[in-house]
Amino acid sequence: MRRFPSLLLVLCFSPSILVASERVLLDEGWRFQLADPADAQLPGFDDAAWRRVDLPHDWSVEASPQNDAASEGHGGYHQTGVGWYRRPLEVGETSLKSIYRLEFDGVYQNAEVWVNGHRLGEHLYGYTPFSFDITPYLKTRSNASNVIAVRVDNSDQPNCRWYSGSGIYRHVWLRKLPPVHIEPASVWCENKPHEPFSDFHLHYTVINSTDMDQIVYVEESLPEQASQSGKNRVHKLRIGAGKKVDVHRPIRLGSARSWSAEFPHLQQLQLRLLTQEDAASDAMDVVDHTFGLRSVAIDPQRGLLLNGEPIVLFGGNVHHDHGPLGAASLDIAEARRVRLLKQAGFNAVRTSHNPPSDAFLDECDRQGLLVIDEFFDNWAKSKVNRDYGPHFEGIWRDELLATMDRDRRHPSVVMWSIGNEVYERGDESGQRLAQELAQCVREHDQSRPVTIGLNGLGEGNWDRLDPMFGAVDVCGYNYETNRYETDHRRLPMRVMYASESYPKDAHESFAAVESQPHVIGDFVWSAIDYLGEAGIGRVFPPGEEARRHWEGTHFPWRAAACGDIDLIGHRKPISHYRNIVWDRGERLYLAVEEPTANGDPWQLTPWAVEPCLDSWTWSVPEKTMLTVHAYSRYPQVRLQLNGRIIGEASTGQAEEFHASFRVPYEPGELVLEGMQQTAVNQRIKLATAGETASIDLEPEQGTIAAGRQSIAFINVRLVDEQGTTQPVEDRQLEFSVAGPAEIVATGNADPTSRHAYANSGCPTYQGHALAVLRSTGEVGAVTLTARCEGLPEADCKVEFTKE
Known part of the structure; x- marks a missing residue:
């Protein structure tokens, strides 16, 4: 669980400046109403009848899905609408020189914010952090109460292709800063590509908001550096009135531990802003910063290099909801998601198709999960009726930079993705936007590659995407693994990966990664089931057309059903198969396909796989023929039912590590043995369950x-x-x-x-x-x-x- 420390109140260096630095979580004590009452922004508005909620909060998930919901299948048929949040705030006695900032990690969407009836502004995009300086509007007298009011409008539907949730679904903070301070979001440690990870660049910005020039000192306290040199570094800065100074300093450590997916070692840095060169003097500001040392580089011959060594991305796409919890981003839920992904064999995720929560990235840092941090799903050309397409040209730069300012400190973030299957991908406007977005990313961070995920334009038009792919460093292919070989012959310097692949293509997709060094990974759609995009992984009975999720209505389907991990965190058989294909530790697994009514095959969409369970308990007559699937890294498997051998089969590379058997159902015990020549190396069994007890x-x-x-x-x-x-x-x-x-x-x-x-x-x-x-x-x-x-x-x- 994250801790929320307050920093010490210390003496000022000038009689006019009170020194304090503090960040307080404001998640508790809100009042909420799912309605749009007049004058709810006013301090005297009576909200006594409103419901009390603590953040993070998602109101969409609180009611049953409805067939006529405005969110449609995109949003899982969940409620949306307009909601209001109000909260009292007391800051107590303080200096007029202190700076107060109200910070939101994410609100979906169209947020308008007031303090004491003063409108601070609005924020459209639902996935990025934003903040307001509330200093001019606060009452800071003793016992004086302030009122924060937030209107959230998610009524214009559909505005997203998946379940977004509604409300203040990430954390809210109050940050108090001294007038001369280190900007917290400016602190990060940059590893340049192809340089030793122990050589890095420290970045931070010191801001002087006073009307006087200031001379200050910054002590950089890095434990590993101090242990090697015996002391911390102190640097003198001269800052003009109302100005800022950007510090970029190279640091070389003789020895240090790297951060990686296997060993996610994190370092601690403390910056102390001083009035004197003496490090023992009182600090006017202190920033504690956690980071990891690792370098990321791209090599057409060796692929993706982490700390100079090739690494394969065993990846999956993830949306941001937590199933029954909806979009509410509680830290423990984010930690659980990362743990489940790691346990399922993933070492990387693509945050499709929006920036994740800061809490999720904190856990990726701690547990060692690599991240492709994606900014946008669509650009100016809309994908659904009321998305942010019409606003894109005006907001993209601010939203991209807000994401990077927050996320570049995370060692887990190894690539920036500027978009996904954008509708401009075959147009000149798309080429222009790709160049502009990629250039903006590189101006802000040169330590990570830039990527994009694209799908095709139809038969014979794939090479029309070359100019767009030419804007980025790594090319993401959505469901286009058959292009790898020809594209490599045509463009041998291109580095590529499956930014999206079908679940059923686990072996084919990964075989391409294993055989081609310039193909750096495979990201299945999807790693975890999610709400919305209803029915994308739906299976249909024999004789019924397998409709895509955008074809007609799929109610009462509320979820996608295409994930390796289900809505409540359990791994499906396809997850175990993928882990065996990837050779990530598992070697044997047994699953039984759910039978259709007439025994004919299921009808599948491209994102669906046959429905299977690790169970030998079925409500079918005895002797009904069932299909049993054996997934194995052993050369052979043998299947037995109640002590009788049903059959043996090869399960090597040529068989795609899979064998299937047709077995007449009878209650009892089904046993699968993994065999090396004649020796049984591993045994798995399924037993028929009795009545529920x-x-x-x-x-x-x-x-x-x-x-x-x-x-x-x-x-x-x-x-x-x-x-x-x-x-x-x-x-x-x-x-x-x-x-x-x-x-x-x-x-x-x-x-x-x-x-x-x-x-x-x-x-x-x-x-x-x-x-x-x-x-x-x-x-x-x-x-x-x-x-x-x-x-x-x-x-x-x-x-x-x-x-």
Whole structure:
């Protein structure tokens, strides 16, 4: 969990300047109403009847999806509309020289902000951070109360191709700065390509907002540097009245530990702004900065180089929602997402198609997940009726720079992506915009390659994209792996990767990476299931046309269903297959394909795979023929049912590490053996479950620090007397909680469920469900109880402790 320290109040160096530096989280104590009342921005407006909420908050996920929702399938048929947030704010006695800034990590979308009735401004794009200087409008007398009001308008629909969520769904902060200060977002450590990672450039900006020239000193405290030299560096700066100084300083460490996906070592830097050269003097400002040392470079012969060594990107595309939690970006949810991705074998993600939360990138830094940070889905040409296309030419530069200012400090970010499948890709306007965006990125950061993800223009027109690809350093191919070989012969200096690939093409896509060094990775669509883009991974029964997700309505589908990991965090069989293809540790897996009514094949969209479960429990008559899939890194596999050998098959590279068997169903035990010659190296078995006997509750965390940012995930299963999951007897569950926590979400992985995730109960799906608890802020034990008609109550405990 992230900590939110306040920095020490210290003496000033000039009688007119009070020195203080502080950043406070403002997520608690808001009032919310899903309506658009008049005069809600005024300080005296009566909001007593409004609902109290703590941020991050997403109102779209709180109600059931509806067929007539304005968000349509793009937004998972969830509610949108206009909502208001209000919060009191007390800052206490302070100097008039202090600077106060209200900072938003992300609001979706069209946010308007007032303080004490003064309109500060608006922010259109829903995925980027923004801030306002609120100093002139604050009451700083003792016991004086201020009022923040935020109007969020997500009513103009559809405005996004996936589920966006609605509201203040990321953190809000109040930052207090002294009049002479180090700009926090300016601090970052840059590793140049093809240079040793221990040689880097330190960047920061010192701002003098006073009406007097100032002489200040900056102490740069870097533990590894201090341990080698025996002291910290102190530098003198002269700053004119109302001016700023940008510092760019090369630093060489004789030895240092690098950051990588396998060993994500992070460094600590402290900058202290002093009035005297003596480092022991009081500081007027202090900035603590976490960073990682690593270099990123591109080589047509060796591919992507991290710290000088080639690395393959085992990647997946991710949207920003958390299934039943919606878009609310709680830090623990972001940490869980990164952990699930790493456990599934991914070492990289592409944040499709927008900047992620800062909390997500913090976790990628800590856990070692490489990131392609993507700015935009569309440019000036719109993809849906009411997206930001008409505003793009006026906002793109500010939004791009806001993202880079925030994200360039993260070692996990290894590439900047300027767009995805933009509709200008075959036009001169697209070539112009690609050049302008790429140039803007390079002016702001030369340490990372620039990329873009493009799909084709139809038969024979692929080379028309050469000018657009020519603007970037690495070319992202969306579903165009068949172009790699011919493009390499035509353009041997081009470095490329699958910025999107179909789930079913796992072997084909990765074979291209393994055989061609200039192909640096594969990013499947998608790594995790997400809300919206309803039905993209839908399977259709025999005889029914497999419609694409943009063809007609797919209600009650609310989710995509194309992810390797499902909506509540469980890996699907395709995830295990991909990990075996990638040779990321797993060597054997067994899954059974869900049978169709007449035994004919499922009809699949390009993003769909046959529906499979790791189960030998099926509601079909005995002797019904089922298809069993064996995924294996062993040369051969052998399948047995109730002690009888069903068959053997090769599962090498030529067989794409896969074999299938047709097996007549009978209850019992299905066993798959991975074999090397005649020796059995590994065995996996599936047992038929009996009738549901109980509910199993398993917390993912045993103890958690108490606080409103703390959430606990509880995995729920229906099991028989032996503890085997029962996937075909789904039941309605009701949850209650005792102790200092509340239920904030319940749900399952069913992409067609109309369940409202904010409810305290939900049905299981294939025997599974998820409950999410949020701490009230108090310390103590929490008991979650699950009830279901005909089954005994079940409970589990989670401990919320002092930090």
